[in-house]
Amino acid sequence: MGFQGNPAAGSGGRLIKISANTVERYAKAAKENSPNLQKVKKEIKGKTAICQSIEFNALLNEQISSVSSPTENALEKKQLQKAVLQAIDKTLNEKSGDILKRRYGLPPYQNREQSVMKISKIYGVTRGAIYQLEQTALKKLSACLDKSLF
Structure with missing residues (x-):
């Protein structure tokens, strides 16, 4: 259903x-x-x-x-990534922002997505805590991007 x-x-x-x-x-x-x-x-x-x-x-x-051409694709990717990073820095606290950057391979972790388990070891907390922080951060980020993009 x-x-x-x-x-x-x-x-x-x-x-x-x-x-x-x-x-x-x-x-x-x-x-x-x-x-x-x-x-x-x-x-x-x-x-x-x-x-x-x-x-x-x-x-x-x-x-x-x-985007159709590889050059336009690269430019579009950079612009979108820049907008997302600005929204992360503007909307989220340092820890939540870092968790999203690690999970999705955003700078400074370019194309090196990290698992919840790895991030939980880095921060010394449970996987569940990282997952909850990620979900809360995604909600805040989504609301911010909805306002700025639409």
Whole structure:
């Protein structure tokens, strides 16, 4: 079962897979104005956060590959990378920015994407903590880029 975001709210919405059970729990909690409503909303947002990480990579690759010539492709890639780096530096704290740069191979880690496990060892925290920081950073970065690009 899919849940489509509001197309009027941005770039056409987003399709995520949500189980029928989750939809039923959401409908029941909303109807009863239950405190469980927030819990179900968090679960749905968690599924959206996972999609954001995938969409971030896809957006970078799509933007870069849409240019026709290799020269234009390189220029477009540099411009897009510069915009993303500026948004990271402007929006995120140093640690969150560094985690994204390491995960996606952005400067100063050019084309050397690092795993969550490797980054967790560098920072001396759990993989889960790095994953949470990454997801939070992607949400903030996405909001910043949505404002500046659209």
